[in-house]
Amino acid sequence: MDRIRSTLLALVLHPTGQHDLALTAAEALAEGLDSPALREVAGLPLRDDDGTRSLFLVAAEELGLPVPSAGTQGRRRIELAHDREWSTRDQAAAYPAVRALLGAEALLPLERAFARVERDLRKTLRPDGRLQPVPVDNTGELLFFVGLGDGASWSGGRAVSFHTTETQLLVQVADCLSETVLEVWREQWPVCRQHDRPPADAHECGGEPVWWCSKGQHVLARIGQLTADVLLPRP
Incomplete structure (x- = not known):
């Protein structure tokens, strides 16, 4: 669970970076964690795109981890990071998500x-x-x-x-x-x-x-x- 949580923090703090979400999901499964979305992410190609991010957040929710709720600014910031530039206001706005995690x-x-x-x-x-x-x-x-x-x-x-x-x-x-x-x-x-x-x-x-x-x-x-x-x- 710590690896999933750490990856969520990384997504919040570095949404424009590249993250090995499929690998993280596969390692979590090997450690005994399981959820439908987690299995699906683990089977995806090793890429970081908006669809993979959305599914990874669903997997985290299924595992009971606190993540930004669907439709919120925080969630969109994580899911659609590749479509926009990262600003100082975005970094400051990440605090509630970090606090929740x-x-x-x-x-x-x-x-x-x-x-x-x-x-x-x-x-x-x-x-x-x-x-x-x-x-x-x-x-x-x-x-x-x-x-x-x-x-x-x-x-x-x-x-x-x-x-x-x-x-x-x-x-x-x-x-x-x-x-x-x-x-x-x-x-x-x-x-x-x-x-x-x-x-x-x-x-x-x-x-x-x-x-x-x-x-x-x-x-x-x-x-x-x-x-x-x-x-x-x-x-």
Whole structure:
């Protein structure tokens, strides 16, 4: 089942790529999984086309795996990927499908970290700011960029691994957000009122996730509790 699930993730994250669906189905049958559509996919030629993808998704449904429902945008994105270009909005929109495949509980720590860091963004920089996890496959490892708004904009320099402690998740998300703000909005954030630039870094200090002013060598605030009074006023 893990191979089927991994292939579904690959289809969600790389819909324009080529995937060995018939081979995956044949290996799943050899491991003891079985369904009518799975047998049909296993008997198809080794090609990746829209018809094979549609049938593979049916097989996954027959096996009880969560996949985008028929007729939804997510399903069409997987099935018809060869007919269109892949955009940044498509990548951001893949998160609900990834969440369904992994299970909401598995991504709950990640979502809590995003919510806490978003609180800092709203309180000190953009009151209407929103963050969106943007999934990406990094040579087999699932990572997440920190997207702004609907997730269409993010920095590709750093990404978040959700296989870590909640403290490190907060540090990673905050660090990625600071880089994204600089790259997308051209602002250095957060900047210590007392010591000015460079902007504070996200660090783990004494087991706590904090914004750390490297110039003054002090904690600016805990991540999730940042306030405007400790930051340099914006022009």
